[in-house]
Amino acid sequence: MKIAITSTGNTSDSEIDPRFGRAKFFMVYDDEKDSYEAIDNVQNVQAAHGAGPQATQSVADAGCGAIITGHVGPNAFNALKMAKIEVFTVESGTVREAVDAYKAGKLKAVDSADVEGGWV
């Protein structure tokens, strides 16, 4: 399965970005190949509205079955649910640390939005 981690940079050592819709990058981790691929989210960072749903579109198009991020708003959450993408949250750390925690089963799936839309 592929997992998208919201990231402030385009490497697996970058700090995670707590925002989903307006994350700088999505680092897509493929657990079969144990490899990372960066998706630049610049288009959504600059979007006036609707960054969350469009970010969902990006990770769905990339074939991800789960995301790891800091917070998720209601619009994004609905889209993620519809796309059957699981949502995991972390407080901080690097992309690689988040993936390790996920693999170790330390991350809990969240089942509702935890912030208001457009919170940052």
Next chain:
Amino acid sequence: MKNDSLAISIASGKGGTGKTTLAVNLAAVAGEVTLLDCDVEEPNDHLFLDVEWGESRESCVPFPRVDTNLCTGCGECRRVCRFNAVVVLGKQPLIYPELCHGCGACFIACPEKAITEVDRAVGIVERGTFREIELVHGRLNIGEVKGPPLIEAVKDAAAHNGRAAIIDAPPGAGCPAVEAVRNTDYCVLVTEPTPFGIHDLEVAVEMARQLGVKHGVVINRSDIGDDRAVRFCEERGITLLGQIPFDREAAEAYSRGELLVDALPKYRETFGELWQSIIKEARGA
């Protein structure tokens, strides 16, 4: 253009400068006039008028409905949407009503003709009369974010009735204010002589300029700050239509929901003269 069918918008960058006070009192001295309260998020002109209400009509915007039997999930609707309102997940389009502007691009773009237009109500347009004033205002549904289509409906409701129109615009210089001021013959910008007032006046002047609407300034509570509003107008060559000093009695009458021209007779002259200078400026004399 007929002089008696002039459309005069009353706008300001900053809120609370006195747009409503100006709009209702000018309407009260202007004779036969249509007053359009375009502050659809919080219309309040009616609070100052003993309105006899008439027609009330729901106002709708087009919203896309997808026939899932016809949809192939091609994503063309998503590609053409400028407002990020469409996502296509698992071959199913998901449309966010609060992001959709009802522009209609997706109806046209859909190769399967799977999208039809349905009406989505955004608010109501209400009409009423008070003396020689015909009042039209819009009330946006609670939680609704799209004011401009309702503002357009309010303005349409009074188009071509042959009367002069006074358009009370919402504050700011965003889409709702732009929609209210657009295509008017003249825009009165109300400001107060404070740093906040001037800062936002500058933004409002720029809005009027870009819309190509002739404009002038009224300084309300003209004695509470300094002379920077006057200097601003002089430096920019903007017509200063009038200055209204702070008056505690006027503030009290306002707080009771009274027209200043009724409560304090001296304001009949103030607003009468102001209306005449606005008309003169609007005609370009």
